[in-house]
Amino acid sequence: MLLCVAALPLAAQIPVAIPQEAQLRAYLGDRDIDEAELRKRLETMGIQVDNLTPEQALQLRPQVEAVIAEMEAERQRAEEAARTAGSRAAVEIEAAVKDGAAVEEAI
DSSP: OHHHHHTHHHHTTSSSSSOOHHHHHHHHHHTTOOHHHHHHHHHHTTOOGGGOOHHHHHHTHHHHHHHHHHHHHHHHHHHHHHHHHHHHHHHHHHHHHHTTOOHHHHO
């Protein structure tokens, strides 16, 4: 059922009425969304995806999309932080080498 809920944004893009499970997993995978983590977050909100009817899944679509968007934003922030940290480290290494340290020492 989680896949049905998570697929709601995808369903509008697919001409088939009910998307296939593989397509739903691909939708989450394309967005780098871990299904288990999505389930966990939805459960903390009181949403038991395995027990949802199709009607309930449609009603909960905004909440599910919000959780997916939150997960994507968190991943993007983490990637940006890693890039920033990597850039800082490179600058520090370069400065240490200019000050006379060997590259191995600077690293």
